[in-house]
Amino acid sequence: MAQELFAPSTLILTATLLAALSGVPLLFLRFQGASPLQLLSIVLMLAASCLGLTGAGITLLSGYSILFELAWTLPFGPVNFGLDPLSAWFLLPIFLIPGCAALYARSYWHAVNHPGTVRTMTFFFGLMTASMSGVVLARDGISFLFAWEIMALSAYFLVSTEDEKPEVKNAGILYMITTHTGTLGLFALFPLLNLLCGSWFFPSPASLEASSTVSGAIFLTALFAFGLKAGIMPFHIWLPSAHANAPSHVSAAMSGVILKVGVYGLIRTLSFFHGIPLWWGCCVLALGIVSGVVGVAFAIGQHDLKRLLAYHSIENIGIIFMGLGVALVGQKVGSPAMMLLGMSGALLHVLNHAVFKALLFLGAGSLIHATGTREIDLMGGAARRLPYTALLFGVGSVAICGLPPLNGFVSELMIYLGLFQGMQGDGGAAVAVSLAAPALALVGGLAVACFVKVYGVVFLGAPRSEQHATGHEAGLQMLLPMLLLAVICCVIGLVPGVVAGLLQGVSLTVLPSSVGAAGTALLKLVPTAMISLAGLLLLVVIALLALWYRRILQRNPLGEAATWGCGYQRPAPRMQYSASSFAGMLTSLFAFALRPESHQPGRMAGLFPGKSRFASHIPEAVLELVYIPALKRLYQRTSGIRRLQSGILQQYVLYSLVTLIVLLAVSYF
Amino acid sequence: MISLADQFLVLVLLINFISLGTSRLMFSIRAVAAQGVILGILPGLIHPFSWHLVAITIVIIAVKGFVIPMLLGRAVRSAEIKREDEPFLGYVPTLLLGAIFTALSFGFAGSLPMLPVHQNYMFVPASIATLMTGFLVLTTRRKAISQVIGYLVLENGIFIFGLLLAEAMPIMVEAGALLDLLVGTFVMGIVINQISREFSSLDTSLLTSLKEE
Numbered sequence: 059m060a061q062e063l064f065a066p067s068t069l070i071l072t073a074t075l076l077a078a079l080s081g082v083p084l085l086f087l088r089f090q091g092a093s094p095l096q097l098l099s100i101v102l103m104l105a106a107s108c109l110g111l112t113g114a115g116i117t118l119l120s121g122y123s124i125l126f127e128l129a130w131t132l133p134f135g136p137v138n139f140g141l142d143p144l145s146a147w148f149l150l151p152i153f154l155i156p157g158c159a160a161l162y163a164r165s166y167w168h169a170v171n172h173p174g175t176v177r178t179m180t181f182f183f184g185l186m187t188a189s190m191s192g193v194v195l196a197r198d199g200i201s202f203l204f205a206w207e208i209m210a211l212s213a214y215f216l217v218s219t220e221d222e223k224p225e226v227k228n229a230g231i232l233y234m235i236t237t238h239t240g241t242l243g244l245f246a247l248f249p250l251l252n253l254l255c256g257s258w259f260f261p262s263p264a265s266l267e268a269s270s271t272v273s274g275a276i277f278l279t280a281l282f283a284f285g286l287k288a289g290i291m292p293f294h295i296w297l298p299s300a301h302a303n304a305p306s307h308v309s310a311a312m313s314g315v316i317l318k319v320g321v322y323g324l325i326r327t328l329s330f331f332h333g334i335p336l337w338w339g340c341c342v343l344a345l346g347i348v349s350g351v352v353g354v355a356f357a358i359g360q361h362d363l364k365r366l367l368a369y370h371s372i373e374n375i376g377i378i379f380m381g382l383g384v385a386l387v388g389q390k391v392g393s394p395a396m397m398l399l400g401m402s403g404a405l406l407h408v409l410n411h412a413v414f415k416a417l418l419f420l421g422a423g424s425l426i427h428a429t430g431t432r433e434i435d436l437m438g439g440a441a442r443r444l445p446y447t448a449l450l451f452g453v454g455s456v457a458i459c460g461l462p463p464l465n466g467f468v469s470e471l472m473i474y475l476g477l478f479q480g481m482q483g484d485g486g487a488a489v490a491v492s493l494a495a496p497a498l499a500l501v502g503g504l505a506v507a508c509f510v511k512v513y514g515v516v517f518l519g520a521p522r523s524e525q526h527a528t529g530h531e532a533g534l535q536m537l538l539p540m541l542l543l544a545v546i547c548c549v550i551g552l553v554p555g556v557v558a559g560l561l562q563g564v565s566l567t568v569l570p571s572s573v574g575a576a577g578t579a580l581l582k583l584v585p586t587a588m589i590s591l592a593g594l595l596l597l598v599v600i601a602l603l604a605l606w607y608r609r610i611l612q613r614n615p616l617g618e619a620a621t622w623g624c625g626y627q628r629p630a631p632r633m634q635y636s637a638s639s640f641a642g643m644l645t646s647l648f649a650f651a652l653r654p655e656s657h658q659p660g661r662m663a664g665l666f667p668g669k670s671r672f673a674s675h676i677p678e679a680v681l682e683l684v685y686i687p688a689l690k691r692l693y694q695r696t697s698g699i700r701r702l703q704s705g706i707l708q709q710y711v712l713y714s715l716v717t718l719i720v721l722l723a724v725s726y727f
Numbered sequence: 728m729i730s731l732a733d734q735f736l737v738l739v740l741l742i743n744f745i746s747l748g749t750s751r752l753m754f755s756i757r758a759v760a761a762q763g764v765i766l767g768i769l770p771g772l773i774h775p776f777s778w779h780l781v782a783i784t785i786v787i788i789a790v791k792g793f794v795i796p797m798l799l800g801r802a803v804r805s806a807e808i809k810r811e812d813e814p815f816l817g818y819v820p821t822l823l824l825g826a827i828f829t830a831l832s833f834g835f836a837g838s839l840p841m842l843p844v845h846q847n848y849m850f851v852p853a854s855i856a857t858l859m860t861g862f863l864v865l866t867t868r869r870k871a872i873s874q875v876i877g878y879l880v881l882e883n884g885i886f887i888f889g890l891l892l893a894e895a896m897p898i899m900v901e902a903g904a905l906l907d908l909l910v911g912t913f914v915m916g917i918v919i920n921q922i923s924r925e926f927s928s929l930d931t932s933l934l935t936s937l938k939e940e
Contacts, residue, residue, distance in 0.1 A: 708866045715862040
C-alpha cells in the first residue's frame with residue numbers, strides 16, 4: 059500500500075490535481091483577504107511542484123513505465139494515461155518552472171497591488187500547469203486534445219491578463235487565432251493516425267511504417283500543428299507579442315514550458331515510426347536552421363526586452379529542432395551515435411532552455427518592476443541598483459549563448475558532436491548535416507552579440523532616463539526562484555555526467571531499438587569529465603582575473619563619470635551606445651529578412667540646425683509582410699461566400715434544415 | 728398499449744400544428760408544455776415497468792411540463808409581449824409547409840431499414856415530423872421566445888426517437904440531455920431579457936447589427 063502511495067504515477071497525478079486546484083482558494087475571496095489566499099495558492103503550487111518533480115525524478119532514475127485506462131461512457135472510448143521516461147523528462151520543466159514562477163508571482167503580482175487580475179491569473183496559471191502535465195501523460199488522441207485545449211485556453215487568459223491595454227488584447231487575439239489553427243492541425247493529425255493504426259490509442263514506438271503517403275501526411279500535419287505551438291520560424295507569429303505582453307512570470311512559463319509541450323508532441327509522434335525517410339530529417343533540420351538564424355537576427359534588432367527574449371525562444375527552438383533533425387537523419391543513415399547525440403542534445407536543450415529562459419524572463423520581470431519600462435533604450439546602469447538581479451541575469455545570458463561552463467554549452471556541444479558524426483558519412487545526409495554545423499555556429503555567435511548588447515545597455519553604463527532610474531532590488535521571493543534556476547544552470551553545465559545517464563534512458567525510449575542494441579553510450583560519446591574539468595578551470599581563471607582586477611582597482615583612485623562619448627565637450631548619459639546603434643551593423647546585414655523601418659532625420663545643415671529625431675524599428679516581418687497581406691487578399695476574394703454569413707439567426711437554422719432535408723432526400727431515393 | 732401510444736403520438740403531431748399556427752406566445756408555450764407531458768407518459772406505455780422508468784417519467788414531466796413553461800412564462804411577462812407579430816413567413820404558409828413535411832416524414836420513415844419490432848410504430852415518422860416542425864418555427868419566427876419554443880419542439884422530436892432506445896440508454900445520458908435543455912432554456916430566458924432591454928424589442932433579426940463587418 060505504502061509502495062503504491064509513493065509510486066511516481068501517484069505522485070505525478072496528485073501533483074497535477076494540486077496544480078489544477080491551486081487557484082481555487084482565491085476564488086472564495088469574500089471570506090478572506092486576498093493576500094493570505096494567494097499565499098495558500100502558492101503553497102499548493104509549490105507542493106505540486108515538489109511532488110511532480112519527485113515523481114518525474116523517480117521515473118527517470120528507475121526507467122519506470124506504466125499505463126492507465128480510465129473507463130468512461132463518453133464517445134471515443136476510454137481515456138488512456140501513461141508515464142514513461144520521455145513524459146517524465148518533459149515533466150521536469152513542467153513542474154519546475156511554474157513552481158518557481160508561482161513563488162515569484164507572490165512579489166511580482168501581489169494580490170494587494172493587482173486586486174482585479176490576481177484571481178483569474180492564479181487560477182489559470184494552475185490550470186495551465188496541470189493541463190501541460192495532462193498533455194504529456196495522455197496516451198490517446200482524444201485525451202491529448204482535451205488537455206491540449208485546456209492548456210491553450212488557459213494560456214490565452216494568462217496572456218490577456220491586462221486586457222484593458224489594446225496591445226495586450228491584440229496579442230491575445232493573435233495567440234487565440236494561431237493556437238486554434240494549430241488545434242485544427244491536430245484534428246487532422248489524430249484521425250490520420252487512427253486511419254493508420256485503427257484506434258485512438260497511441261501506437262507503440264517504431265510500430266508504423268514511415269514510407270506510406272499517410273505517414274507523410276501525418277508527419278507534415280504534426281510539423282505544422284506542433285511547430286505552431288513550439289514557435290518554429292514560419293509559424294512563430296504569435297510568439298513575440300504574446301510573450302512580450304504577458305506578465306513576466308507567465309512569459310517565463312510560456313516560453314519555458316508551453317513551447318516545449320509542442321516539441322514533446324513532435325517527438326512523441328515521430329517515435330511511432332520506423333524507417334524514417336531522409337526528407338523528414340532534412341525538413342526538421344532546415345526548419346531548425348531557419349528558426350535559429352532568423353530568430354536570433356530578429357532578436358538583435360529588438361528594443362523591447364521581453365520581445366527580444368521571445369525571439370531568442372524561437373532561436374532556441376530552432377536549435378532543438380536541429381538536434382531532432384540530426385537524430386532523424388541518423389535513423390536514415392543508420393548511425394546510432396548520430397541518433398543518440400542528436401536526440402539527447404535536443405532533449406537536454408529542452409530542459410536547459412526552459413531553465414535559462416525562465417531565469418531571463420524572471421530577471422526581465424525584476425528589471426521591469428524596478429524601472430517601469432520594457433524599453434531597453436530607457437534603462438542603463440541597472441547593475442548598481444539591482445546587483446543580484448544583474449548577477450543572475452548574467453548567468454542566464456551566458457547560459458543562453460551556449461558558452462561554457464554553463465548548461466547551454468553542454469546541449470549545444472552534443473548537437474555539434476552529432477553533426478560532426480554525420481559529416482563523416484557520405485551522400486545527401488552528409489551534405490545536409492555539414493550545412494547545419496556552420497549555421498549552429500552562426501546562431502551561437504549572434505546570440506553572444508545580442509546578449510552583450512542587452513547586458514551592456516541595460517546593466518552597465520549610466521541610467522539613460524531620470525524617470526526610470528529610481529527602482530530598487532527585487533525582494534527575496536523574486537530572487538529565490540531565480541537563484542534556484544541559476545544554480546541548476548551551473549550544475550548541469552559543470553557536472554553534465556549527472557544528466558547524461560538519464561538522457562540516455564530517455565532517448566532510448568523514443569529511438570529505434572537498434573541504438574540500444576549497438577551498445578552506444580552517451581558517456582563515451584560526450585567527454586563529460588573533460589567538460590567538468592574545463593568548466594572548473596575556466597571558473598578558477600575567471601575568479602583569479604576578478605581578484606587581480608579588484609586589486610588594481612583598489613590601488614588606483616576611483617571616480618565616477620559619464621561613459622566616454624567620442625571626446626565631446628559635455629558627455630551625457632544619452633550619448634552612450636544605444637541598443638539600436640549597437641545592433642545597427644548586424645541588422646543591416648540581415649536587412650533582407652528583417653526589413654527594418656527607420657525614420658531618418660530631416661536635413662541637418664548650418665551651424666545651428668533645428669531639432670530633429672531619428673527612430674528605427676524592426677517589424678514582425680513574417681506577420682506584417684506575408685500573412686496579413688495574404689489574408690487580406692483572401693478576404694477580398696471571398697466576399698461572395700461571406701454573404702452566406704448574414705448575421706440573421708433564422709437563416710443559419712435554415713441552413714441546417716436544408717441540409718437535413720437534402721440528406722433525408724438522398725437517403726430516400 | 729401500442730395503439731394507445733400511437734394515439735398519443737397523433738396528439739403530439741396535432742400540437743405541432745398548434746405551435747405552427749398560433750401567434751399567441753402563451754398559448755404556444757402551454758401547447759409545448761402539454762406535448763412535454765405526453766412525451767413523459769409515453770415511455771411508460773411502451774416499456775415494461777422499472778424504477779428507472781418511473782424516475783425518467785417523473786423528471787421529464789416535471790421539467791418539460793412545469794419548470795420550462797414556468798421559466799418561459801416569466802420571460803414573456805417580464806418582456807411584456809403577447810404575440811409574434813410579423814413572422815418571416817406567414818402562418819398559413821408555415822402550416823402548409825408543416826403539413827407537407829409531416830406527410831413526407833411518413834413516406835420517408837416507411838423506407839427506413841428498421842427492426843421488425845419497430846416497423847409498425849408511428850414513432851419514427853412522428854419524430855421526424857416534430858423535428859421538422861421545430862426547424863420551421865426556428866426559421867420563420869422573429870421573436871426570441873418563439874426561437875426557444877422552436878428549440879423545445881425540436882428537442883421533443885429527438886426525444887421521441889430516443890424512446891425507441893429508452894432501455895438501452897443509460898440514465899446519465901437522459902439526465903444530461905434534460906439538464907442541457909433546462910440550462911438552455913434558463914440561459915435563453917436571460918438572453919431574452921437582455922435583448923429586450925438592449926434593443927427595446929425581442930426581434931432577433933435586429934441582432935444582425937452585432938455582425939462583424
